[in-house]
Amino acid sequence: MNFGLIRESLPEILQGLAFTMLMWLPGAVLAVAGGLAAAILRHYGGKVIDRILQWLLGIIRGTPFLVQIFLLYYGGPFIGLDLEAPTAGLIGISLYGTAYFAEIIRGGFAAVPRGHVEAASCVGLSRFQTLRRVLLPEVALLILPASVNMLIVLMKETAILSIITVPELTATITGIASLHFAYAEGAFMLALCYWVLTELTGRAGRLLELRLQRFRLA
Amino acid sequence: MNWPTFNLLLEGAVVTAGLSAVSVLCGLVLGIAICGASLARTRGPRLFASAYVSFFRGVPLLVQLLLLYHVLPRLGLDLPGIAAAAVGLTLCTAAYQAENLRGGFLNVPAGLIEAGRMVGMTARQIMVRIRAPIALRLTLPSVINEAILILKASSLVSVVGVADLTRTAQNIASSNFRPIETFATAGALYLVLNLAVTGGGDVLGRVLGRGR
Amino acid sequence: MTPAIRVEGLAKSYGDHRVLDGIDLRVQPGEVTCLIGPSGSGKSTLLRCLAFLEQHDEGLIEIGGQPLGFAPGPDGRRMRLPEAEIVRVRRGIGMVFQQFNLWPHRTALGNVAEALRFVLRMPRAAAEKQAMSYLDRVGLTDRAGHYPSELSGGQQQRVAIARALAMQPAIMLFDEPTSSLDPELTGEVLDVIRRLAADGMTMVIVTHEIGFAAQVAEHIVFLESGRIALEGTATEVFRRPWNPRLARFLETYLDRGASMLIVEE
DSSP: OOHHHHHHHHHHHHHHHHHHHHHHHHHHHHHHHHHHHHHHHHHHSOHHHHHHHHHHHHHHHHSOHHHHHHIIIIIGGGGTOOOOHHHHHHHHHHHHHHHHHHHHHHHHHHHSOHHHHHHHHHTTOOHHHHIIIIIHHHHHHHTHHHHHHHHHHHHHHGGGGGGGTOOSHHHHHHHHHHHTTOHHHHHHHHHHHHHHHHHHHHHHHHHHHHHTGGGSOO | OOHHHHHHHHHHHHHHHHHHHHHHHHHHHHHHHHHHHHTOSSHHHHHHHHHHHHHHHHSOHHHHHHHHHHHHHHTTOOOOHHHHHHHHHHHHHHHHHHHHHHHHHHTSOHHHHHHHHHTTOOHHHIIIIIIHHHHHHHHHHHHHHHHHHHHHHGGGGGGGTOOOHHHHHHHHHHHHOOHHHHHHHHHHHHHHHHHHHHHHHHHHHHHHGGGO | OOOSEEEEEEEEEETTEEEEEEEEEEEOTTOEEEEEOOTTSSHHHHHHHHTTSSOOSEEEEEETTEEOSEEEOTTSSEEEOOHHHHHHHHTTEEEEOTTOOOOTTSOHHHHHHHHHHHTSOOOHHHHHHHHHHHHHHTTOGGGTTOOGGGSOHHHHHHHHHHHHHTTOOSEEEEESTTTTSOHHHHHHHHHHHHHHHHTTOEEEEEOSOHHHHHHHOSEEEEEETTEEEEEEOHHHHHOSSOOHHHHHHHHTTTTTTGGGOOOOO
């Protein structure tokens, strides 16, 4: 393992890492927002909207992320959407994440005990107040583990964006590796980087879960 | 979309389906082994299983495939692309299946195990005749889930040159300049494969469900 | 005097199953009514209909003289009342659930104060002060800052009672308030209910605690298969020899509660 090479390329590697974060974090935020909007629309928007969304989101969950990215990046120009690779990447991650978060949040809504909502209406809270003060906080707590998992999934999917030339971590390290014919070493380094990132995120998530235990049903 | 093009995509779909099926099944076998290690009484196997699962679930599949693609030749193993791809998918899915199986094992109701003990079964008998069958039955839905995930994840083998559905679509799109049509059709084929797996899973579930 | 609750010809079905059939009931202000009966007799459904948590299919419910949910329309057929009207009538009712249904992400104080702040629009400090007074009524001021996960079942149920009382309803409904509690915790909850009865609160209680019902209730309603099989004061209903249908039901309860039923006048 050529440590000198690693030290030299560190700035570039960090740039790649920053780009990964740029794809991952905003993408995740948009995905949660989108998933929440979709879940609420499906719940309150009537049967037709529910069906349409069910199909759309099902298609996104049922097809490979890579194919969706190709559609966005290579197919976009044909419908007037001439996207740069990072934009396409961000949109891709957001859409993909939305489809999954919509399911996660839907599951969260279903898991809130019906009695909590009944108690709210008995004591006079309006539907909107019940949503804001009872449902949403409880859903947030219930979906925490699944959301942390999904966050990690999204981070791993950002690696795929290297295929459409987004300069994130995978593209950066494989680029450096190919310049110096150190393919296997590069792949190892890459694996290590993601492994660390994933473990850290997982641990942070579990810590958060522990600290929020008192706000959940015994 | 004309028939010859669609036919090419169908061929790619067959490669995808075959590759996925092999990987899921081999992954199940490997997963059982790793799960066994994770439940072992000595620390060594447990640590190995834990590290294995953590690594193969924590590293993106793309990176795993790249790693395999570049490391295998160094180890003297010159496998054809599709075999390497199968190995890569198998190693990855084995980690997820091991975790699912572990969950299944730990969720075998304690009462059933105690009943076995009270009736005089040895630990080994309990494992083989109570815990394992029940754990497998509990885990069946998640194997079907894994199959669907592998089906989608297999699209990445296109990156290491395997002529799967995605690679075929890429080749076609770059020559006929109709990416939307091509990739949308490929996507539809993936959905069809998904439905087939889900349907098959339902049938399997019903057949095996008689013993509930 | 206008009855606190008047029910006429109430019926409810789930699909083909007729859960409630031809229920007529009157509850006077200040009166404690206990609904007893075997599982599936419809007593919880009846209570939930009174709270409009279930919608009755036939019949009329009046709370303090005001129709709840449905009223006879000008053409004689029943029509659904506007949402605002339903909410208004429901404000006179407080509900305590078998599963407590406290909101886990709020403290005991937070649970009680929630409606005061967001329905009555009281400022936070005033709401919390008033909430404390209700927690005091149920004897839990020292647990005000605790979350439900940190409270025992009996404490949670008492907080739930305080929460319902805080909106100052005219009527309190209890749906098997002690059924989810360990035996040693039911006493504290029953004590609170007894005190409320002594204070003159109009109450309808679905309960399995037959002994408690006999002691506290002025009016006992025995339901069987969706119909009122027996009704009257505790003395009337439990006078020996027992009505055979009641006897059949009570036989399953001859552990703690029923053996305390000595109705010798």
